[in-house]
Each structure stands twice: as C-alpha cells, then as structure tokens.
Amino acid sequence: MSSSLRRGALAAAAIAFSIASLAACGAGNNAQTLEIKPDNAATTVGDIKVQNAVVITQPDLESTGPAVISATLFNSGTSAQTLDAITVDGAGAAELSAAKGKGKLTIPAGGSLVLGGKDNATAVLSSGRESLKDGDAQKVTFSFSKTGDVSLQAFVVPAKTYFEKWGPTEKPSTPAETSPSPTESATGSATPSGEASASASASASESAAE
Structure with missing residues (x-):
C-alpha cells in the first residue's frame, strides 16, 4: 500500500473513532443521567446513606x-x-x-425508603416559612435505630418546577369571607321587627280611641 493510501486510511479511521466517541457520550452511561438535575445533599454513615435531602416549603412566599x-x-x-x-x-x-399511615418508617436490609412525593412516607414540619428561608442551607439530622444520628446541610427550596411533586400536599387554606356574628344578625333583625310592632300597637290604640 502506498504512503498516500495509508495516510487516507488512518484519517478515515480517526474520523470514525471520533464519531463513535461522540455517539457514546450522547447515548452511553445512561443518557437520562445527563439531564440537569438539582445537586442535593447526600452523606453516608455506616450502613446508612442519605441521598437527595432537601427541605421543601410552600410555593407561595x-x-x-x-x-x-x-x-x-x-x-x-x-x-x-x-x-x-x-x-x-x-x-x-x-x-x-x-x-400507608401506620407503623414505623423502616429501611429494609439492602433496601431503601423514599420520603416525600405521592404514596411515599412523609416528614412534615408544622412551621414552614416562619422559620425557613428559601435558598438557605439548613442542618437536618436523621436519627436511625442502629446507626444513630446522621446530619447534613440540606437546601431549602419552594415546591415549584422539579420540586413540586415532592412538596407539601397540605396547602394553606384561603380565609373565608367574614360572616355576620350572631349579635349582629340579632341586632339587624330586631330593629325592623321592633318598629313594626310599635306601629301596629299605635294603630290599634288609635282605632280603639275612635
């Protein structure tokens, strides 16, 4: 083979290798993992690993x-x-x-437990925005029966976009319209009735006088 043919073959091989490498980058290593996802807190202590820990507040400020x-x-x-x-x-x-609303939260041997989201176990904080601020990193401590306490810094985020399906299921109720109090209702209805009774009494007295 001439030197020019060898050079052409090497160039073609290099181009083919480059294309294959690009294809592997795009589809290999589980292409879904290449999607942009939040970088949430994770840590491992003993047999326990806590992953994707985050505190999610109500979406409304x-x-x-x-x-x-x-x-x-x-x-x-x-x-x-x-x-x-x-x-x-x-x-x-x-x-x-x-x-399912009953029993302890158990992490089976060699298994996992998901907190948050539909049909999963839940961990609810009664005080939301009163003590938490979106964007802050808050210390969260998980206490396990054998491993003990596992702590990490977790971000505080609102239940929007990616976090919406993992956020609080209990939404704040809108204040109902103020209805008249029993005293106000009684006062409102008593006055017309009193006037009508007084008019009726006066008319009866005049008729009797005639």
Missing part, C-alpha cells in the same frame, strides 16, 4: 403552611433499621408518617 423533608434513605447492612426522628435546626422535629 406569603404562605404559612407546612414544609416537608424529602430524601432517599439506603441501608446497605444485613438487618433492617427504623427512622426514628428527623429534626431541622430552627424548625424543630418533623412529624413522620409511613406510606
């Missing part, structure tokens, strides 16, 4: 409704553990509820 903690908990150990408590600095302890 004026709202005083509850906030929630969303996270995925992994247990790499050989025995199950329970999540006994979650506390957030400045906001207190969260109320924990299992996915």
